[in-house]
Amino acid sequence: MLGGLIGGALALATAQLVGTALMQGLGVPIPGAVAGLLFMLVTLAIAGGVPQGLGRVADVLLRHLNLFFVPAGVGLMAHLALLARDGGALTVAIAVSTLSGLVVAGFVFVWARKRSGSVS
Amino acid sequence: MSGVIWLAVTVIAYVAALVLARRVNGHPLANPVLVASIPVIIAMVATDTSHETYQEGGIWLLALLGPATVALAIPLFRNWPNVRAAAGPLFLAIGAGSLTAVATALVTAWALGAETQTLLSLAPKSVTTPIAMGIADTTSGLASLAAAIVIITGIVGAVIGPWLLRKLGITDPEAHGVALGTAAHGIGTARAFQEGEETGTFSGVAMGINGIATALLLPWLLIWLFG
Numbered sequence: 001m002l003g004g005l006i007g008g009a010l011a012l013a014t015a016q017l018v019g020t021a022l023m024q025g026l027g028v029p030i031p032g033a034v035a036g037l038l039f040m041l042v043t044l045a046i047a048g049g050v051p052q053g054l055g056r057v058a059d060v061l062l063r064h065l066n067l068f069f070v071p072a073g074v075g076l077m078a079h080l081a082l083l084a085r086d087g088g089a090l091t092v093a094i095a096v097s098t099l100s101g102l103v104v105a106g107f108v109f110v111w112a113r114k115r116s117g118s119v120s
Numbered sequence: 121m122s123g124v125i126w127l128a129v130t131v132i133a134y135v136a137a138l139v140l141a142r143r144v145n146g147h148p149l150a151n152p153v154l155v156a157s158i159p160v161i162i163a164m165v166a167t168d169t170s171h172e173t174y175q176e177g178g179i180w181l182l183a184l185l186g187p188a189t190v191a192l193a194i195p196l197f198r199n200w201p202n203v204r205a206a207a208g209p210l211f212l213a214i215g216a217g218s219l220t221a222v223a224t225a226l227v228t229a230w231a232l233g234a235e236t237q238t239l240l241s242l243a244p245k246s247v248t249t250p251i252a253m254g255i256a257d258t259t260s261g262l263a264s265l266a267a268a269i270v271i272i273t274g275i276v277g278a279v280i281g282p283w284l285l286r287k288l289g290i291t292d293p294e295a296h297g298v299a300l301g302t303a304a305h306g307i308g309t310a311r312a313f314q315e316g317e318e319t320g321t322f323s324g325v326a327m328g329i330n331g332i333a334t335a336l337l338l339p340w341l342l343i344w345l346f347g
Binding site: 009012013015016019028029030031032033034036037038040041044045050054055057058059061062063064065066067068069070071072073074075076077078079082083086088089090091092093094095096097098099100101102103104105106107108109110112113116 | 130131133134137151152153154156157160161164171174175177178179181182184185186187188189190191192193194195196197198206208209210212213214216217218220221222223224225226228229232233234235238242245246248249250251254258262264265267268269271272273274275276277280281284285288290292294295296298299300302303304306307309310313320326328331332335336339
């Protein structure tokens with residue numbers, strides 16, 4: 001079981017490395033981790049299934065995805081002065097644009113799906 | 121040494137934030153990034169710790185974002201038939217949501233009198249931190265400002281997004297996922313996984329596609345707009 005978990009963690013790290021190397025080699029501005037995601041997806045499709053250890057490591061990482069953003073949240077403190085730039089314009093723009101993008105994406109998805117007739 | 125201590129403090133604050141979130145039945149306001157950051161910041165101020173010292177520990181957690189992003193391939197593979205069946209609506213929704221976010225951000229900030237450098241740092245706000253910082257760099261925005269904007273965007277989307285969608289009558293878990301992933305990147309996706317694996321998967325897909333498309337297209341749009 002432990003071997004499976006270690007193997008799973010290694011597989012994730014390897015995929016990220018391959019993705020990073022590929023994108024740097026090709027000079028494409030896509031982060032290595034995103035390229036690694038695609039590489040992992042292709043590998044799983046070829047293998048035809050998810051090894052148990054890999055599945056468990058992935059589940060743990062994704063369940064605690066928020067943890068990995070906490071240092072960035074703390075880092076905000078260092079940039080608080082920057083956010084005061086241009087009065088409240090920045091803050092208002094962030095709130096307005098985030099929520100409009102979110103609502104448009106949600107509505108378009110529901111609408112397009114109804115139109116395509118594949119209502120689930 | 122102190123890096124390790126701050127790493128431990130961060131993990132403890134996160135666990136405490138999870139306990140609180142469970143107490144309030146996962147209420148979106150109890151967002152773990154927001155709730156866990158506050159005691160850590162207070163501890164830093166109390167011990168007069170610099171941001172650089174803190175990040176000696178924090179960097180270990182940030183480094184795990186890479187493998188965690190790769191790990192999105194696993195639920196995506198498991199839910200592949202659902203994602204494939206929704207491919208058309210998915211791409212349409214991501215494109216529309218992403219363009220709306222960029223356009224409303226630029227127009228709102230510009231109308232309120234923001235400077236060009238602020239506008240350039242604001243444009244890549246919907247995508248995950250490394251992509252946004254890269255775009256801000258290539259378009260002479262401010263990378264550190266872009267990173268801060270990205271985090272606030274994620275928290276705003278994760279905290280208010282699901283509630284707002286429900287108020288507007290959107291309850292489909294896949295639509296929630298697409299919306300959160302398109303507008304609020306990884307922090308939105310973390311929230312989506314709290315709602316369920318299907319929501320999380322669609323959020324991860326939306327985040328990935330939006331990230332790739334934004335990295336490839338947004339710099340051109342900004343160069344064209346701001347010359």
